[in-house]
Amino acid sequence: MMPSRKLSHVVGFDDAPFDRDARGDVAVIGVVFAGLRLEGVLRGDVRRDGANATRTLVDLVGRSKFSPQLQLVLLQGIALAGFNVVDLDALHDETGLPIVVVSRRRPQLEKIRSALLANVRGGKGKWALLERAGPMERSGSVYMQRRGISADDAARTISALAVHGNIPEPLRVAHLIGGGITSGQSRGRT
Numbered sequence: 712m713m714p715s716r717k718l719s720h721v722v723g724f725d726d727a728p729f730d731r732d733a734r735g736d737v738a739v740i741g742v743v744f745a746g747l748r749l750e751g752v753l754r755g756d757v758r759r760d761g762a763n764a765t766r767t768l769v770d771l772v773g774r775s776k777f778s779p780q781l782q783l784v785l786l787q788g789i790a791l792a793g794f795n796v797v798d799l800d801a802l803h804d805e806t807g808l809p810i811v812v813v814s815r816r817r818p819q820l821e822k823i824r825s826a827l828l829a830n831v832r833g834g835k836g837k838w839a840l841l842e843r844a845g846p847m848e849r850s851g852s853v854y855m856q857r858r859g860i861s862a863d864d865a866a867r868t869i870s871a872l873a874v875h876g877n878i879p880e881p882l883r884v885a886h887l888i889g890g891g892i893t894s895g896q897s898r899g900r901t
Contacts, residue, residue: 718809718868719746722753722777723785723881724768726792727889734759737792738893739767742885743777747874751777752888757792760831764795769805783868786812787882789844789856794827796837799844799858809860813869813882817847817854852877 720743727738741753753775755767768786772778789812790796803810823841827834847854850866851873857865872879878886890897 718782718864720744720750720777720780721783721785721868721872721879721881722772722775722781723787723879723885724771724791725787725882725885725889726757727893729759729792729893737795738889739764739771739791740885740889740892741768741771741775742881742888743775743781744872744881744884745780747872747880749884751775753777754892757795759795760793761795762833762837764791765798765801765805768797768802772806772808781806781808783860784808784810785872785879785881786810787878787886788812788814789841790837794831794834794837796840798840799856803858809865810858811860811865811868812844812847812856813850813879814847814854815877 722741722743724739724741727740729737736756737759739755739757743751753771755771757764757767784806786797799810824838827838831837844856847856848862850869855865869879874880875883887897
């Protein structure tokens with residue numbers, strides 16, 4: 712665990728909107744913040760329902776000019792592009808950064824398990840990653856999972872960065888940018 716301290720250089724990742732029937736790659740947007748100031752934007756692609764989310768995020772963080780200053784990775788949910796599940800332990804180990812997953816609602820695990828095992832290639836392994844990630848913890852009005860950071864520090868960081876609602880600014884802005892680049896304008900809740 713990281714010692715208690717204020718985390719100021721954060722990258723938040725969210726996937727761009729995609730057609731539920733589409734196959735192929737889905738854009739992933741990373742937004743780098745220093746405190747509440749937008750510092751930069753990263754972009755990558757992950758396979759719809761694939762298995763490359765962790766590797767893509769590791770590469771985006773590692774290749775980024777912002778990498779030396781980064782102190783935390785935020786994720787809007789543990790899966791990108793449908794069921795491309797992020798391995799939180801590997802992401803933490805390979806980037807050397809604490810990881811915090813944020814969600815508005817507690818996931819309906821039994822529905823997710825059924826969908827993975829019945830409909831998704833590699834579903835058993837993806838379900839194992841979800842189980843290994845552990846239960847989501849309540850943090851104010853959102854839920855979180857974490858690696859390499861205490862619950863108090865994660866909650867404090869979420870709260871400090873959630874200035875325009877419940878979702879931290881790096882995730883909110885990544886969501887807005889993703890919508891803008893794929894459909895011409897952002898829409899919906901973050």
